[in-house]
Amino acid sequence: MTIQTTITIPNSNNVQIPIIGFGSGTKWQWKKKQGERVYGQELNKFKEIVDEDLVEATITALKHGIVHLDTAEIYTTRKDIGEAIKRSGISRETLFITDKYFSRAAGSDGKLRGPYESAKEALELTGLKYLDLFLLHGEDQNENYTVESSWKELERLVDEGLVRAIGVSNHTVKRLQEIAKIARIKPSVNQIEFHPYLQNQSTGIIEYAEKNDILIEAYGPLTPIVRAKGGPLDSVLDSLAEKYGKTTSQILLKWVHKHGFVTVTTTSNEKRLDEILDVVNFDLDDADFETITKVGNSHFFRAFPIPPLPDYDEELKRERGLI
Ligand SMILES: NC(=O)C1=CN([C@@H]2O[C@H](COP(=O)(O)OP(=O)(O)OC[C@H]3O[C@@H](n4cnc5c(N)ncnc54)[C@H](OP(=O)(O)O)[C@@H]3O)[C@@H](O)[C@H]2O)C=CC1
Ligand SMILES: O=C1Nc2ccccc2C1=O
Incomplete structure (x- = not known):
């Protein structure tokens, strides 16, 4: 079996992305902000x-061997990540750092800004000279920016060597089509919620990504065992974990990787880090992969209702015959 630990990012200058990303959002951002939504x-x-x-x-x-870190302006974890990189002593070239622009963050002058200023600040806070991947975190634009002016700023970041690849997160087909019309450098990645209970974050998004050479990064991959326990996959995952001598989280991560997608997960538990990294050392039989897909599709669960994504819930449920 060939073990693939990186994927070439489409529409990039042969940038390699490690398939296991370690997130500093979710539990970490809520810990720092004590659960408050801050803008x-x-x-x-x-x-x-x-x-x-x-x-x-x-x-x-x-x-433990993680080389891909995921941060974002809204998480306010850029400085923490930079500090960890510095203290670890690991050389910059071996690491892959993803960051994201948030349209409702303001500079010290109180003005809402665009992706260029956001990325410049990310470099200051992390102490890095460049980011490997920079994403628009969602579809929202502030009053000073349009889809086109935001995208042009991302392209400028690549032109100036401050960012190696650019893409989006939580974007729908409609918005990706708008970007495609004006882009000189096409979006390379869409980072979305993806797990067996949400196999399309919005209508047609996976198919669009496949047809248009956009790599999917899956966040929330462990949702069936973390946030949506009690669903129809519980017993399936338990028996597959026993069959392969792996944990249920390893089975879920492998299911995502078998789609050819990158996973973004996180943990504060050292033992779980080795489990996460060990996912590259086994494979799921096609029949077991299909069972997870089929059983997963019989249940719908969205853990991150980021606008406008919940607008698609009814259509997605209808497609699957759930309503
Ligand atoms: N672009 C976007 O809009 C979004 C991006 N993200 C990114 O993705 C990253 C990962 O997202 P997240 O949803 O947390 O990923 P996962 O679905 O992989 O969940 C990880 C969480 O599950 C817990 N966990 C892991 N294994 C188990 C287990 N066996 N039993 C119980 N709990 C377990 C971990 O806690 P423990 O410490 O106990 O192991 C951790 O809190 C974020 O940090 C962020 O960087 C996330 C959401 C939105
Ligand atoms: O990591 C996260 N990124 C997010 C974006 C929007 C809402 C919640 C979250 C997270 O928990």
Whole structure:
């Protein structure tokens, strides 16, 4: 069996993305912000704070062999990630860093800004000279920006060597088509929620990505065992875990990788890091892969209702015969 641990990012200058990303959002961003949703200038209070638990967890992840870190402006974890990289002593070239622009973050002057300023600040906060991948975090644009002006700023970041590849997150087919019309450098990645209970974050998004050479990065891959326990996959995952001598989380991560997608997961548990990395060392039989797909499709669960994605829920459920 050939073990594939990186994938070439489409529409990039042969940039290789490691298939296992370690996230600093979800549990980490809520820990820092104590569960509050924070926007605009309020974010500035948090971005300078370093959470030692996150720094330690990231250093531990790097020591266990994780090389791909995921951060974002809205998480306010850029400084923590930079600190972990510095303290780990690992050379920059071996790492892959993803960051994301949030349209409702304001600079110190209180003005809502665009992706160019956001990425420049990411470089300052992390202490890095370049980012490997920079994404528009969602479809929302602030009043000073349009889809076109945002995308042109992403292209400028590539032109100036500050970012190696550009893409989007939580984007629908409609918006990707708009970007395709004006893009000189096409979007290379769409980072979306993806797991057996949500196999299309919005209508047609996976098919569109396949046809248009856009790599899918799957966040929330463990949702069936973390946020949607009690669903029809519970017993299937338990028996597959026993059959392969693996954990249920390893079965879920493998199911995502078998689609040819990157996973973004996270943990504060050192033992789970080795489990995550061990996923490259086994394979799921096609029949078991199909069973997870089929049983997963019999249940619908969206863990991250980021606008406008819930607008697609009814259509997605109808497609699957659930309503
Ligand atoms: N672009 C976007 O809009 C979004 C991006 N993301 C990115 O993706 C990253 C990962 O997302 P996330 O949804 O957390 O990923 P997962 O679905 O992989 O869930 C990870 C969580 O599951 C817990 N966990 C792992 N294994 C088990 C287990 N066996 N039993 C119980 N709990 C377990 C972990 O906690 P523990 O510490 O206990 O192991 C951790 O909190 C984020 O941090 C962020 O970087 C996430 C959401 C949206
Ligand atoms: O990591 C996260 N990224 C997000 C984006 C929107 C809403 C929640 C989250 C997360 O928990």
